[in-house]
Amino acid sequence: MVRAAQVHKSYGQVEVLKGIDLEVQQGQVFCLVGPSGSGKSTFLRCINHLEKINAGRLYVDGELVGYREKGGKLHELPDREVARKRRDIGMVFQRFNLFPHMSALENITEAPVRVKGMAKPDARAKAEELLARVGLADKAGNYPSQLSGGQQQRVAIARALAMEPKLMLFDEPTSALDPELVGDVLDVMRRLAEDGMTMIVVTHEMGFAREVGDALVFMDDGVVVESGHPREVLTNPQHERTQAFLSKVL
Numbered sequence: 001m002v003r004a005a006q007v008h009k010s011y012g013q014v015e016v017l018k019g020i021d022l023e024v025q026q027g028q029v030f031c032l033v034g035p036s037g038s039g040k041s042t043f044l045r046c047i048n049h050l051e052k053i054n055a056g057r058l059y060v061d062g063e064l065v066g067y068r069e070k071g072g073k074l075h076e077l078p079d080r081e082v083a084r085k086r087r088d089i090g091m092v093f094q095r096f097n098l099f100p101h102m103s104a105l106e107n108i109t110e111a112p113v114r115v116k117g118m119a120k121p122d123a124r125a126k127a128e129e130l131l132a133r134v135g136l137a138d139k140a141g142n143y144p145s146q147l148s149g150g151q152q153q154r155v156a157i158a159r160a161l162a163m164e165p166k167l168m169l170f171d172e173p174t175s176a177l178d179p180e181l182v183g184d185v186l187d188v189m190r191r192l193a194e195d196g197m198t199m200i201v202v203t204h205e206m207g208f209a210r211e212v213g214d215a216l217v218f219m220d221d222g223v224v225v226e227s228g229h230p231r232e233v234l235t236n237p238q239h240e241r242t243q244a245f246l247s248k249v250l
């Protein structure tokens with residue numbers, strides 16, 4: 001579903017991704033962990049067309065991100081095509097990013113109606129189904145300010161799912177939550193994984209990574225330091241940098 005080959009990304013003179021190689025298989029829960037500033041968010045933003053890579057190749061579902069290869073040359077994709085591809089990728093951020101002036105239900109129906117041209121009654125029915133799926137069937141009319149952080153994050157997940165993405169990116173989805181609200185969000189993610197969604201999850205929740213993850217990559221300073229099955233990497237880290245990081249978060 002995702003393949004990175006020697007992906008490089010710089011901001012000005014500062015190289016943030018220094019040759020990332022990894023592969024995410026369809027249906028996998030792929031956990032990305034590492035210290036702050038190691039380039040995790042930047043990598044997710046590259047996958048989601050929010051940043052352009054400077055070198056290497058990045059593929060989603062077999063297609064190059066941001067470019068088309070023709071006659072051995074790369075051509076930048078027109079904005080319209082980028083927008084179409086982005087619809088297939090759902091993203092959930094640390095901050096919930098709901099539209100504050102819209103109810104939970106309206107937050108979920110907005111993109112399917114506006115972007116996909118879905119009929120409003122159909123979008124509402126689908127949104128109600130999604131709200132039930134994230135345990136918020138009774139909150140359809142609530143505005144974000146009338147929801148807890150954990151509830152807002154579950155609405156944000158439902159909103160992403162409303163576009164029927166083939167890949168979900170989670171960037172520290174529980175880091176901004178009060179500890180007692182983290183479990184409900186992780187439960188929703190766990191069920192999504194059981195339903196077969198391909199997910200890349202940046203998280204410090206090592207319990208989640210261990211129980212739900214199929215693969216784990218430890219990143220530091222723009223490179224993949226170590227990767228493997230989560231249980232293996234978490235219980236028997238090979239590299240000093242991985243050991244040092246895990247000793248802080250476990």
Ligand code: ADP
Pocket residue numbers: 011014016034035036037038039040041042043
């Ligand atoms: P992580 O998510 O692992 O904490 P980030 O991908 O957010 O790391 O950031 C990696 C590095 O890139 C940091 O040093 C950060 O300051 C830098 N960076 C991120 N975004 C930008 C930007 N838009 N412009 C310049 N530097 C950036």
Ligand code: MG
Pocket residue numbers: 040041042171
């Ligand atoms: Mg980040």
